[in-house]
Amino acid sequence: MLIAVGSVKAAPGVTTVTTALAALWPEAQHTRRLVAELDPSGGDLAVRYGLPATPGLASFAASTRRTREPAAVWDHTHLVSGGSHVLPAPPAAAQAHAALTILASGPGSSLLHGAAANPGVALLADCGRLDPATPAEAIARRADVLLLVSGTRPDELAHTATRLVELAAWTPRPCLLLTGTGHATRDVERALGVPTIGRLPHDPTGAALTRITSPAQRRRGLARRIAALARALAAPPATPRPTPAGGPPAAVPGVPPQQVRTAGASLPGPPSPSAPASPPSAPPSAGEPARRDDQHSTSARKEPLS
Numbered sequence: 001m002l003i004a005v006g007s008v009k010a011a012p013g014v015t016t017v018t019t020a021l022a023a024l025w026p027e028a029q030h031t032r033r034l035v036a037e038l039d040p041s042g043g044d045l046a047v048r049y050g051l052p053a054t055p056g057l058a059s060f061a062a063s064t065r066r067t068r069e070p071a072a073v074w075d076h077t078h079l080v081s082g083g084s085h086v087l088p089a090p091p092a093a094a095q096a097h098a099a100l101t102i103l104a105s106g107p108g109s110s111l112l113h114g115a116a117a118n119p120g121v122a123l124l125a126d127c128g129r130l131d132p133a134t135p136a137e138a139i140a141r142r143a144d145v146l147l148l149v150s151g152t153r154p155d156e157l158a159h160t161a162t163r164l165v166e167l168a169a170w171t172p173r174p175c176l177l178l179t180g181t182g183h184a185t186r187d188v189e190r191a192l193g194v195p196t197i198g199r200l201p202h203d204p205t206g207a208a209l210t211r212i213t214s215p216a217q218r219r220r221g222l223a224r225r226i227a228a229l230a231r232a233l234a235a236p237p238a239t240p241r242p243t244p245a246g247g248p249p250a251a252v253p254g255v256p257p258q259q260v261r262t263a264g265a266s267l268p269g270p271p272s273p274s275a276p277a278s279p280p281s282a283p284p285s286a287g288e289p290a291r292r293d294d295q296h297s298t299s300a301r302k303e304p305l306s
Contacts, residue, residue: 002116003233004143004171006127006136009159012151012179015044017200017226018126023082024227025122026234032121034077036087036112038136039128040097043089051078057089061099064107070114097135104138113142122234130167137170145233146171147197152182161192173237177229198229 005018015037022033037043037057046053060076077085089096103109116123125143127136140146148167150160160176168174176192178185178199185199200222 001121001145001234002113002123002125002139002143003145003147004125004127004136004140005147005149006130006140007149008130008156008163008167010151010156012149012156013200014128014149015039015126017147017149017177017179018124019045019084019086020223020226021230021233022084022122022124024223024230026227026231028083030120032118033084034073034087034115034121034123035084036073036123036125036139037089038100038103038125038139039089040093040100040135041128042091042093042096044091045086046088046091049078049080049086049088051086051088053090057087057103058095058099060087061102061108064103064111068107068111070111070118073111073115100135104135109138109142112139116144130163141170143171144173146174147177147233148174149177149179151180152178152185152188152199153180154183157183157188157191164192164194175233197232198225200225200229 003021005014005021007014019035022035025031025033035045037045043057045051046056055076055078057076060073063072063076073087074085077087080086090099103112112123112125115121125136125139127134127140130136130140130148146167148160148164150156164176175197176194178188178196180200180202183191185196189195
């Protein structure tokens with residue numbers, strides 16, 4: 001399975017979410033997990049884990065000129081705490097961009113896709129910021145899932161809204177994940193015309209998620225939410241609910257439908273602490289995560305995604 005993770009603007013925690021998903025992936029003992037750092041602006045994982053410059057993304061990109069074997073990618077990875085493997089990008093943007101360009105323009109994207117297609121493999125690609133013409137697009141377009149991570153401040157949402165329809169067309173299963181503080185989840189969903197797969201709070205110590213090893217740690221706070229998100233991504237997508245006669249198209253979690261607001265539409269102002277709670281939203285379709293506000297949520301599996 002290949003899951004591409006990226007954002008449109010700012011830094012809403014794409015790398016932390018990607019590495020935490022790998023650490024907390026379901027059936028981890030039976031799954032070979034790989035975090036491929038495909039951020040053209042440069043990598044963080046080598047520094048975060050104290051890894052050498054090679055092997056990594058650059059050496060793998062060079063090797064694709066000589067091999068057509070998908071399993072070759074594992075020769076350029078490092079095993080880290082929690083049992084995941086990482087393919088770190090060079091910290092320097094110029095080197096990371098060059099390596100990623102080689103992968104995107106040659107057989108490298110096919111090799112990554114081939115490695116992810118093997119049974120019992122979860123390959124999570126940290127694509128960084130999904131700018132137009134990013135070399136990571138070639139890999140993200142072949143992903144089974146595109147997880148778009150967005151903050152909820154007005155400036156972040158404005159940028160996300162302009163790319164939703166375009167990015168949703170990249171993969172068969174796009175999903176929108178909200179992070180941090182800002183507008184309420186229900187307000188964001190109404191403004192964008194699309195439900196979300198979950199929401200994660202801002203956590204300055206979130207990098208510690210990459211080193212979770214004990215069952216007790218997995219049951220705490222943010223780790224519990226990431227684990228629930230991982231289960232939702234690993235599960236087959238459910239059938240969307242039917243569209244009522246004469247109504248708008250049925251919304252699928254993360255897929256921007258036709259009612260996405262046009263440019264220039266604005267969100268309502270954030271509610272004050274004393275403001276009354278929003279009325280409950282419509283029930284979700286069977287098997288899909290429920291819509292949620294900032295503090296409480298219940299998915300179809302009773303998993304706390306937000």
